[in-house]
Amino acid sequence: MQEALRDYIDKYASVTLSDDEFERIRDKFTSKHFRKNQFLLQEGDVCKYSIFIVKGALRQYTVDKKGIEHIVNLCTENWWVGDRESFTMLSPSIYNIDAVEDTDVLLLTKANFQELMSTEPVFVTVLSTMDYNNQIATQKRINSAISLSAEERYLNLLANNPALLQRFPQNMIASFLGVSPETISRIRKKVQL
């Protein structure tokens, strides 16, 4: 099931790859399967791969001094995950990434990443499109975090990303929104769902 990657590139570069163009790119990735609860990255380690999710669900999170997890990203099919700073600078990561479901991914090492960047122009295009989209999305998330109440943020997520609510348990949704699980329960009760 490598079509996921191909569709993704086609979409983000706004081109259709030829078969051997795709083959050259695909060959730089390694397939791997992770079981539920398995770590893909642990805090303190260097993030050695850029991760593309073919099937499944991952979470990226930090753990604070009190041992509480704070989910920075909830990721499903056709998303890239990783700690770009750690990946690029080979510095220890502050993030954990683990599997919320059994998950199939494609892994790209830094060496192969750099090779693709220098030999496959379409890959450069995909990357800058990703950066562009990412910047807009994170800006909106910051805006939502500083502007909205817990209830408004939850209702926003419900309106804009209902799939996440069905896919991840509520305590993870709570952490992702930056509130306690009890608060999500209360909001759900209040809005009758």
Added chain:
Amino acid sequence: MQEALRDYIDKYASVTLSDDEFERIRDKFTSKHFRKNQFLLQEGDVCKYSIFIVKGALRQYTVDKKGIEHIVNLCTENWWVGDRESFTMLSPSIYNIDAVEDTDVLLLTKANFQELMSTEPVFVTVLSTMDYNNQIATQKRINSAISLSAEERYLNLLANNPALLQRFPQNMIASFLGVSPETISRIRKKVQL
């Protein structure tokens, strides 16, 4: 004082520009001065320029239904500002940008931006470096917004970005952190500053 731009590019592209390389780039920008409180972009308008701040201070913010401003970015010398989505897609912006102090900027239109991207490789490098840094910074800001209390966020800002606290009035700092001005007052009283 165009040296600001030159230093910026040298730093972000990790190269030293030749004089006429720089001249070619510089020629695509327009200098402009804005007075305190003057708008550079208003909600609903298309963001026609990428803005580089040579001297001064700007704020980027949204206004909610209740008329309350929420500051998304506080920007000073050697920063880029703008609404990239609006700039790229020519869509109406949801942001306002105005001058907190008298400010000198360099403006780059979309046409000139695209020309630089296609004719000056160093400009492409600068852009992707900016994107990279931006992604890491916004990720950290999201993490801080969902993980920390108002007090912790304020102390973080004090530790990591004390210049902002001296440069902008406290009510803007409050809005930037997503809390009320009174909360900032209380925190300052509590930590004795």
Added chain:
DNA sequence: GTCATCGAATGACAAATGTCACGCGAATTT
């Protein structure tokens, strides 16, 4: 099949933060 774990709901209470009204001094306007 039984037991342990986990996700979710709930109520009581505490803590954090927002809202409103007011006062004061500095800066800005006229």
Added chain:
DNA sequence: AAATTCGCGTGACATTTGTCATTCGATGAC
């Protein structure tokens, strides 16, 4: 110089959200 606005602080009170303890049902482990 006088008047106005603005930034900041402060107290009283309301609201939101967090914390803790408990219960229940579903799921998974053995």
